[in-house]
Amino acid sequence: MSGEGVSGEGPLAGVTVVSVEQAVSAPLCTRALGDLGARVIKVEAPGGDFTRYYDDVVHGLSAHFVWVNRGKESLVLDLKTAHGSHVLHRLLDRADVFVSNLAPGAAAKLGIAAGQLAARHPELITMEIDGYGPGGPLSHKRAYDLLVQAEAGACAITGLPGEPAKPGPPMADVCTGLYAALSITALLAERGRSGGTKGPAAVSVSMFDTMTELMGYALTYTRHTGVDQQPAGMGSPAVAPYGAYATADGHTVVLGTTNDREWQRYARDLLGRPDLADDPDLATTADRVTARERLDAEIAHWCAARTLHDIQSAADTAGIGNARLNTPSEVLTHPQHTARDRWRAIDTPGGPTLAPLPPPVFEGRTAPMGDVPALGRHTEAILRELGLAEADLTENLIKERADSDT
Structure with a gap:
């Protein structure tokens, strides 16, 4: 599929990613793929990704949403309706990658779990991000960054003795999203090595597994000493001074x-x-x-x-x-970023803002820095691309609701 120029040049140019995502982990995964040149189509429910409304500090939009959703196309679909599901599958027929991070069991109810998609879209790469991974006593639980960090022991080694704390950045969300993006690029590379031969490829990443990996040093130390290291504030339990x-x-x-x-x-x-x-x-x-x-x-x-x-x-x-030791406001004007010209202007539905360039610096390439989409901004264009019309979608939704009422 070809987009309207939301992504730009990059090593993943020509790759289309479709996501049914919310919060941070999956949106950061797909934004990372977009930063590498992929086209990213974000499928949102009629009310939109709930992180749009965490706050309204960026011209009426939340800072969280602006951070992880630039460079995407927003397509509004009600996946609980037959027609919304039909449109999604039409889209997946042309896509390379599908990413989701819904609540436990939600993807299966919508017919978009990995196994279901493999049967219907045999060439699609699917990525499922979840909280605790399947098959365990916590698999049914909702997972948010703080909850997973607490469960994985990260909060117990952060802060001060007797005063545990959550690390400031949402490490479980961020690192899970990056592991997911890394896994997807690995599968794309594998297909490239096989001469373009395709087949279903499913991969999943859980936030709890990711945080356990990040706890590697602390867990290894405790396994071999029997000692739970205590948090050391701005210090380190491993070295001094x-x-x-x-x-x-x-x-x-x-x-x-x-x-x-x-x-x-x-x-x-x-x-x-x-x-x-x-x-x-x-x-x-x-x-x-x-x-x-x-x-x-x-x-x-x-x-x-x-x-x-x-x-x-x-x-x-x-x-x-x-x-x-800098504050966030001091980082915004940090001379290292200024000297290296690391900030770029992007648009949001309410006005312009600045965002840092993606961390990878590719020699001779300009990083794609797309805008933050308004809810449903690209719905009409994508439907037209699929040979559908927004009026048809509306008619079908009205008919489905009327049928359900009778």
Whole structure:
């Protein structure tokens, strides 16, 4: 299928993705595919993806929706009606990929579960994103980012001892969406290697499995020690010194080491403390983790007497990793993004906004940065493309409702 130029150039140009999606995980998956050049058709119920209405800060549209839905076409269909289902399957006849992340059991009720689609669309790649994966005691449960992060143990190692916290970004949603996009591109690559030979290909990714993967270090440590590591705020349970410290001019600097050689430079060249470098009680990473409170006190005292600029300059000279603790408003004007021209203007139904370029930078290619669609913005054009008319769709819906009333 050919679109109206929503996607643009990219390695996935010519690939059509159809999605029945909501919230973050599946929309981020399909937006990532769109960022790589695929055409993405987002099928929305008459009321629209509920994340459209989380807030209204972007010209009447929610920040969540704007973030993960740029560059897509919005097609409104009532999939609970026979005609809405018919239109979707007409669309899938021409599509390469189908992505969904509905509530447990909802896809099967609509006739769009992976097995059902394989029988009807034998060349379609299907991706199902769910909460906990099939076949377990939690498979029936709804899954939101916070719930999955809590269930997977991520909240227990974030925050401070006795004060668990959810990581700020929605890690379960985001990483599940990226794993889903990676899996789809792998299947597309497999088809490319086979000379274009097609056949049904189904893949699924669960948010709980994704978060368990992200918990890999913590789970491996606990399996072999029997110890549940405690959250360390801005620090790390694995290495020390590693943390955030107040500066003399009211900022917060983050300093860290990851190995014994760095610690020697940290102590001698940055802090000017050869006594710490030579202390046998601080010789190894494990020693320094044990002495974390002592080291943090020493470093906090040193930083409190110096400006952020002086600390970062000295750390750069000594080859010690460092950063400034920024707020979101400071990131919007971050000089690194400005110098690299990383922001682009896009349109939303209510007006323009800025969005960061996708992380992958392809030499010699311009990243496609499509606009955020209004609900149903592309319905008429897509129906026309399928040889249908919006009037026919409306007539059929009215007839179906009348038949159901009788």
